[in-house]
Amino acid sequence: MYTIFKHNARPLWMAGMLVALLGVSSCSLTEIDQVTDPNNASIESVLANASQAQLNALAVGVEASLRLGHANNSSYNQVVGTLGREVVILAQTESRWYLELQGRRGNNTIDVLDDGAYYNGQYTDFARVGRAARVFRASADASAVVNAEQKSGVAGFTRTYEALSKLHLLNLQGENGIRVDLDNIQKPGKFVSQEEALTNIRQQLDQADQDLASAGAAFAFPLSSGYAGFNTPATFRRFNRALAARVALYQKDYAGALAALNASFYDRAGSLTLGPKITFNAATAGDVGNPYYQVPDGNPTNLAAVPDNFVTEAEAGDLRLAKVGLRTTPRTLGGITGTYESRLFTSQNAPLDIIRNEELILIAAEARVGTNDLTGALADINAIRTRAGGLAARTAASFSGTTSYIDEILRQRRYSLFYEGHRLVDLRRLNRLNPNPAPNQTLAYTAPPFKLFDRLERPAAEKQWDIANP
């Protein structure tokens, strides 16, 4: 009996112990803690009751976001500059830069650009500018730490950036158009035409202008030194109006452009570089260096070379030729020889202009031609010729008709705004994107198998979205 009892009792005892043990420990062992993001703050943390510090950080994010499309592997000014034949990116490890983007594959011409290639990468980057702006505005609206006036300031700032976002996308997409209704990320609006898009952008800028008008004397958030002189609602409006002038010009609304210029920082005699800038600082965490800076005569993998015609077609003595340099050793890739290289920026911390007085003067010139104020136009043209180019002023007699004014403005824009993302847009809007857009102005790499494209392909994800959401 004893043996049997022992035999039975021990398992019972052990089982009882185990049950007790597991019962005690199972509570903590079977529970899982909610894991929050250990690496980043969350969007939810700002969308309700954001603190002042959080709003400040969102403002910094909006301002910083504008550099994203420049500092990536398909930098905006390089892609647009290639399509407009201002630069040719002689990339030792990516022949699509100088072949495919210029319409060529091997010895064949291609019909369409790739909707899934790296060179559409800046599309999302510029869309992020709008997203950052919308998140900031929504957070400020839902925050108790800013008053109505300050919220209006946030609205004016963010709407201006939204418009900038759309304008960049439209410049890339041209006649493909863009989406303008983007408030609901899961129900974006349909694509609208280029004209409708410009109208929308202009309206958004105008609304921002009104917001800024009722934004009091100071913003409730900081701006970087890139906005020196433009960092109050009143002065930021001048920046906003400068952008409105650019959009109006694209719309061929010349009177509107002139009206906007009047409210901007347009100054025929003012500093040509006046205007808000994207700042760079390679040495600060979270910031980057100027992506367009290249070491002179260096041998970078991606060399931003400049077609010879930029130099050969320039007027003798044009000071703006300093923007390019003759390489001691030309680089030849795929049959393309890069004799000159861009030296637009002298250091990796050099800022990049968002819009500046030099462009405003050229917008003024073109708008005045459009409103038949040829005298005023000539004054603007000559301001650029003499002050930016160190060239002699032209006389009215040297022009023959408005087309010749546009030819001259186009030439001045070519040299004044070189490699700043304008050439493609200018030629396209003036319907001159062809091998010989104006007298003594040619486009390189246009003879077959090369081919000119006036826009990038709509990204594959956008196409697929519309297929799935008819």
Next chain:
Amino acid sequence: MKRTLFWFVVLTLTLLRQAAAQDRSIAGRVTDRSTGQGLPGVTVLVKGTTVGASTNSEGTYSLSAPTSATTLTFSSIGFITVERAIGNATVVDVALAADNRQLDEVVVTGLATSIKRSNLANAVTTISAKELVGSTRPVTVDAALNGKVVGANIAQTSGAPGGGVAIQLRGISSLTGGTQPLYIIDGVYAVNAEVGNGAAATAFSNGASTTPGRSTQDNPVNRISDINPNDIESIEVLKGSSAAAIYGTRANAGVIIIKTKRGVAGQTRVSLSQDLGFAKAWRLLGKEDFTPEKIDLLRPYPANADAAQIATVDAARNTQKQLLAAAQANGQIYNYEKEVFGNTAFLRNTSVSVSGGTDKTKFYVSGTTTNEEGIVDRTGFSRNSIRANLDQKIGKRIDIGVTSSYFNTENRRGFTGNDNRGVSLTYTLPYLPSYAQLHPNAAGIYPDNPYGGDNPLAIVARSVNEEKTNRAVQAGNATLRIIDKEGSSLRLATQGGIDFSSSNALLALPADLQSQRSLANPGAVRVVKNQFFNSNLQAFLVYDWRLGENVNLTSQIGSVRLSLDRNLSYSQGQNLGPGTPLTPNRSSLVTQEVELSSEQDVGHVAQQEVNFRDQIIATAGIRFDKSSRNGDPNKYYAFPKASLAVNVAKFGFFELPSVSLVKLRAAYGETGAPAFFNGTFSPLINTSTGGRVGFLPSTLVGNSTIGPERATEFETGVDLAFLDTRLTLEATYYNKVVKDLVNSFILAPSTGVSSIRAFPVGDLRNRGIELSLGVTPVRSENFQWVSTTQYWFNRSEVTRIVVPAFNTGLGFGNGYGRNVFKLGESPSRWYGTPVSATDNPNNPSFLTRYQDAQPKFQMTFLNNFTVFKNIEVSFLLHWRKDSYTSNLSRSLQDEGGTTKDWSADGDGDGVVNGQQRLGSSAREYIQNSGYVRLREASIYYSVPASIRTSLFKDYVRNIRIGVSGNNLLTWTDYVGYDPEVSNFGATSNFAQVDVSSFPNTRRIFFHLNFDF
């Protein structure tokens, strides 16, 4: 508390079944039927109980059995299990016969239980130590599986030392989360992360252009490479959900269960083995030399060129022609590819193991050092590992086991693969003409490479890309036999383990390298730390009982907890001070990144198995899992399973002695994969401008409602064995449907949000056939031939999609081919240029539809010959039929003018091949990467006893010498370095892209093995 109550009920019920018993002694000897020698380590069990013993070195055993005991079972790996009635005997002697097909081997099916292979309802592949590394020495465990697992798609994604291997079991299981199988080593959830260190980051090769941190293009190793293949006793591969259901979430991509060697009671055995070998690239791409005509062809005049432009081009042409002439005159035409990749690498592998023990205590201790040079100078792989596995019986009721292992590995992989800086060797060499002069001068200074971003010889000599890993895998298990009776036993099996892996990597490019001098911040160095800590705990109650004489039942319930933590960080310096040491401390621009993650899973399991006389075996089970990776971390998801195996041959209605096994089987099961870590988060990315810190909304938003994706699999098949298992066939059909596949939901990018991180985007079906035919054509005294032929294929198809069609896998755009998740198509099918709205109106972006990356089928042919008992010859042929890879390798050479056939004009149209191909559509790049490969071959010779004893008396028990080879021969139409490679490492859809990968090697070893 519900659960504990349930346990209590089960316990109480089982206790009621106790009966009285008394013990009696039985002893005997087990011998090998073919030799008559005693067999050590044979497990002798009283049938229906866990009472037993194992034989000692002479093959003898003794045990005390309950009086009620009627039968003893004798089992040993490699031998057919025998049952003997005891009757009144006190001595039971048995002779065991070798088992080629191992019908009786035991296969793990539950987390705490196992089942005889002959009763298994799934096709589980088991790889023994002998099959794994008995022939040759693939560098890693996963590489050693290649060609041996029917139903698996295995590729060595990099030829760099230390490998990098991707495994796909039964098609595509996941697009995001765990696309690689779950590895369980002795019960430990092993770390198998493939984490890049940044070799392709902006500061280094910039292959993953403008990615400052880590990327898939860093050419990383997967961490299973730390594991020493020589320590492995066996590997079981649970390929599909029906077999892996008990593992619940994380088992969607299958489970690879690794058991390491353990001690065997008896005389202490010492085994010493030494392998020496060498490796050479099995193929180099070759080159074509230059002529003045070719120089002209590569430098055409611009269209409508003016005189100045012509002069510029002429000057460039003349410079090159002069360089060419000078090089030719001085005999300085070089084959740089051969200089870099043509070396012979020395391989060494030394291993010692000691095992033994008593019936109470068993141990296995081993130490191995492996040192493999790479074919590129200053690259290599080394691994040092020690292991101690200990089993101890405490009293009659408690068994404990401890597995302890430590690994120290080092990888030096150099820079290869995609590149945007000129650093990658494989990317620079194709552009390098053979007349270039890149050798260092007398002072050791390397000249600049005018044809690329850097001088590859300088990169070989001066760049640093190395990673050192210290890793400890520890496991412990304890089994408590609460009830231990014939016909009824209840045990508590607990297990716990940790896997801690810590890697330190150093990447450096000195500031005076050519590629660095043109940068704003020349010189880059990065110090990387990667830490992984996995821990798991499980407890199971297993109850074996009987209903009447014919029905054996096994019931089990248990719980599992799993935690995974990782910390990936680096500190990087750019703008380096001259000289050494290479450390971020000596730089002006320091950046850093820390990436933390933490995951926890909890699961509960219940399973019931019913065995009717080994004739009908039915199993049903369910697992409930929750995970912190799900949107709701405390919601349980259920994963059921059920299976049925019918051993027709055992019903007795055809008593043919030649039929050993006729089994019909069917199984259904579900597994899951929780969304990846981060899937629920919508981060604000840190940014700064103007010195202020800022928030930037990420392009990704989280999904707080995401649940696991779920694979449901039905598998059915037939297993046959005839003529004493000399002829076997395993045939399996499976239909695995992955439901609610978790992937990014790609939004319209205009919104500034590219995707919702984790979203149930649709369903995917994988169907396939697996056949395995084993034949022993000859089994005589002096010659034995065993042959195994395997054949399998998988077809994948998207059966439901609720989001816009999206890219799967990784690629370089339409021009080179990409994969799309599209209804009715395989997610690994290639699409590419030309684009035509009229020809391809229904294809994504009107792209042309090309072949599937998945092979049409795969087939392997393994043969072992034993001659005169002491010569063993084996070879393994592997045929992968018509798989397709996006291969950019040749186009780099075409651009550089260096392709072997560049100047030839294949179609006679007056345009040389090298230039014609560059104008091609994606057709040129989507290439057939099928191959036939002699993956392994070996000859071993066991020194006869007479010679052995004359040399070493009786001190040495066995001496074996051999020669073996890995990847000895390959037949393929593929034009890159290797058809298996992937620029992006392991990808979810197994559609590979090859951008000038590290060449794969042919390896030859000489083996010497002593047993004491």
